[in-house]
Amino acid sequence: MSAHDVLVVAEVQRQALADITLELLAAARGVAEAGGGQVICLVLSADGTPFVPALAPADRIVLVNDPQLADYAPDPFVAAAFEVVAAEQPRAVLVAGTSVGWDLAPLLASRLQAPLVTGCKSVTADGPGLVVDVSFCGGKMMAEVAVGQSPAVLMIMPGSYRAATAAGAARVETREPASPLPAGAVRFREWVLPEAGDVDITQQDVLVAVGRGIQQKDNVELAEQLAQALGGAVCASRPAVDQGWLPATRQVGKSGMTVRPKLYLALGVSGAPEHLEGMDGSELIIAVNTDPKAPIFDAAHYGAEVDALDLLPALVEAVGAKKG
């Protein structure tokens, strides 16, 4: 235990360790080593033992195994995390910017009376404090933020760090909660999996993505025509799904699917960090947006600053002509 340690909360989703955990470990390593501290990985689950080999880049692994942590509900997770953080007194607590993280990080910060920073892209030690680069305003603005108080709770954006790969000999400790974890007022009932039958966008070589710029549901038909001409499928950013233009099974991004097609053609998609997270591994990205500052152009290989609705008919025609 040291005031220079950095504690990572492992991301476990439906009894599987999420890759983002290794990104958090990489982020933690730089900060911990600057002060001579250690990287501690906290695993909250029914049984974290199977995850231990994958967490070798940590110096210490703390397992809290409890039936209340089998499936997610906020109170037992926050109570278990609070107890470990209070005992370890780390310099920083790193939490993934995921569905669980968006609960856990702020609730833990409130309970610790600790500073909270969201949207963290990089973290560095600065003497006794931390300097954090933050992406906000949908990826259109960055902030350099100083945090002096320890522990600081930092929500790290997925994709900000390369996954840690160093294989070490992490010490494993299993902790029993001091008192039974509270069930709380929010209780897990069941998982609801997507209905089979819709197109599996993760298996498509060509995806035509529609965003807010497509303006209305009727215009999705134009994108469907292009996808058909290209032998692919239509997918969407979160705002388009929120509007009911396409089902959630077609959503790309943090809370949707992660896709890596050969071609990702983004029409009227601004490129919020949550969306980029789900598609930036695509082999070829072509973006069409009227906003020259849209973050999607930073992820794309080719871009066009035009209205997708004006371009679509011409593109369907050009593709048809090229195919003969």
Added chain:
Amino acid sequence: MNIMVVVRQVPDLIESLEIDASGSSLDWDAASFIINECDDHALEQALLLKEAAGGTVTVVALDQGDVDNTLYTAAAKGADRIVKIPVDDGWHPSPRAAAALYAEAAKDLAKDLVLVGVQAHDELDGVLAPALAAALALPYVGVIRGVQAGSEPGSVVACKEFPGAVMARLDVRLPAVLGILGADQPPRYVPVSRIRAAMKESRFEEPAVAAAPAASLVSVHKLYPPVSGTRAEMLVGSESDIAGRIAAILAEKGLLK
């Protein structure tokens, strides 16, 4: 079920964002404001719950940006009460400070359920919804896409979104605060005529709300535009020129079969 909904004003990202002279804050005077998208969904979810199970919807907002239009629209959509909290001109509180104000205003409101957008894109040093839950000493769960009345009185069933279009169905005992990502249906459209009618008929309650100052626990050194290591090669010309160029690129890469 009595539902309180928080709605916030955020800069419209369609417009370009400016940094003020201090270099450490957005230039709020140069921004144009719209309702925070997740809050719009929170309002829709509240209205759907009221329609399904009865009760009232009270919308609470800080007096910032173009909030009057947002509040009249909320009234036109079916909100029963509108509470506008006066704040000093040009003051943009941190999520912690805003939570303290909303919690103070909420003291006198009947509320079984508080719905707040799970995030606002201009937040960086906190998250309002869980901060409000903490200030009200209520349970919280966020990233919720859809809420239905529970089978037990005083409960709801909330769907929490996970990657891969997977949902966790959660039983929530009320009172509670939920961070809404999306409603069961897209936010409803209201014709301008109804908004105009609401402007004539609706009255805002404007209580004087004082809360202990809750300073941000972090310090913003500077704001700066994102710097990208890479940038798309931009295709220029008419729509027809660009379409032809894209088709040629796809053919070149063997993507037209």
